[in-house]
Amino acid sequence: MTGTLPLDGMRVVELSSFVATPLGGMTLAQLGADVIRVDQVGGGPDIDRWPLAPSGRSLYWAGLNKGKRSVTVDLRSPEGREVVAGLVAQSGTVLTNAPQRPGLGYEELKAQRADLIHVQLQGTREGGNAVDYTVNAAMGFPSITGPSGHETPVNHALPAWDVACGLYMTVGLLAAERHRLRTGEGQSLRVALQDVALATAGNLGFLAEAQLGEPRARLGNHLFGDFGRDFVTADGRVMVAVLTARHWRDLVEATGLGEVTGALERALDADFRRAGDRYRHREALGGVLASWFAPRTCAQVADGLTGTSVLWSRYRDFAEVAAGLSDEPLMSVLDQPGIGPHLAPGSPVRIGDASSPPAPAPTLGEHTDEVLREVLSLSPERIEALREGGAIGAS
Structure with a gap:
């Protein structure tokens, strides 16, 4: 795509795993932001998550990290966390669902960057653990999914709450960025997966329907409320x-x-x-x-x-669907390192008449040296010393 993307000039540090937060970061990257994904040396819990390519590389990880830069640090070491805090201070914006570690909490990071925008994904509003599958079960949707007359809960294959939550995080971050541009103030935002599911169930009338009448029954493939x-x-x-x-x-x-x-x-x-x-x-x-x-x-x-x-x-x-992708204008051939050429989607947000083809996901730690030089102005000698001490991974 030629021309300037809307988020050119924005830099976001992402500490994440699973679906919601990586999706939020990728959405920002596809709109032009410089998204720096930070992982533990060796990769986080989703580095090898299925589905896998024939090479053994994770299609899941590559699919959710297109267009980002990758840095690996030892988040367990004070030196590694100091590197991350420096990246956040220079960037001013962080998107995360990572566990809170010493030196990387909101108040500690804000002490280094007063106008920090910090967007934190939570499982529940109280900070408890939750994932799409447990939240979906708790919200009642499996009780109305599946054929009419079926007696046991039926899960669905799409992690809908993860997807919605990732996009809510993105909207919240952009709203906070607008606030900062107008006032100079940063903000701390928290988005709970359970809240997103609860809000959606309420907004679509499922909860009021159950309060005011009877809970909806299973309908199989019938459309509720019409034909x-x-x-x-x-x-x-x-x-x-x-x-x-x-x-x-x-x-x-x-x-x-x-x-x-x-x-x-x-x-x-x-x-x-x-x-x-x-x-x-x-x-x-x-x-x-x-x-x-x-x-x-x-x-x-x-x-x-x-x-x-x-x-x-x-x-x-x-x-x-895969057999017919060559006719889809959203799809372009992406030569992903470690996976090979395949058709992959760009951003579904179309800006004017231009299209934005997909950019490859980074290999793990690919941009470690580049980012530390560019963002933190570290010398090659300092970078090598950090690597020898185990604070950062290979580039």
């Missing part, structure tokens, strides 16, 4: 969603089932222009529409619904 469900086709399965009266009208016209659904309306004393009636009678409507989808291939379904407002998609697995 939407999966349909089997001659060669696969599709998801169809109706959210407006226009969507419904176009679906009925495209399938040629207007007379049948009209008769059903009269028999049920319903008005299928209304979302509530479509939802209440979803089983009957689904049975009628299933007869249109069942004999058709997915290509024929596409022909029938193209040009309408109907919301639909064919179900695909990851192998099918």
Whole structure:
């Protein structure tokens, strides 16, 4: 991408592991910030997390650290922590979910940089441990996930709260940066994974629904509050969603089932222009529409619904998605050291008409010497002395 990215000139020190904080740092890096990821010498707990490339390198780690610089220090040593504190003091902004170590707490870092912006991820608001999977279980979502009538909790594969939390951390950091630009004041921000999940459950009405009536039941692949469900086709399965009266009208016209659904309306004393009636009678409507989808291939379904407002998609697995990535404008060939060339996403935030291709993730500790020279103005001799003393890792 040519031109200046919005966060050019911002420097962020990231001490992190797992999903939320690395995702937040990568989001900032893709918008132009210089994000310096600091790891323990030898790597943190996610350096070799699955999935792995054939080479044994972590695709997970590489995927969440694109475009950053990597520094390794011995966080257990006073000299290593002093290096990190110096990087934070020079950068002015830190994003972290790392355990608090002597010399690296907010108050200690603020003593070196009064306008420090410090964004800390927590598991719970009280500082307890939590991860996406435990938070999701505690929030009730597994009780409404899965097929109707299923009796035990069903987890989902997407770490939704980690993703949301990482983006909340990014928004909070940028809000604090704006505050600092206006006032010269730094801020301490804390974002708890459990709070993000609780806020989302509340904002979407799940909690009020349970307080004021009854908790939602499992619906399988049905859409709550309107008509939407999966349909089997001659060669696969599709998801169809109706959210407006226009969507419904176009679906009925495209399938040629207007007379049948009209008769059903009269028999049920319903008005299928209304979302509530479509939802209440979803089983009957689904049975009628299933007869249109069942004999058709997915290509024929596409022909029938193209040009309408109907919301639909064919179900695909990851192998099918991966096979079609060359046609996706978000994806570019990324030659990741230790992994090799593969198609990877750039930033989904589009700035004007320009695109921002992905930058490789660093190898662990790749920029240690470079960052210490550039940010801390350390001499080669001082850097070598730190390395010989075990305070920093290899570059």
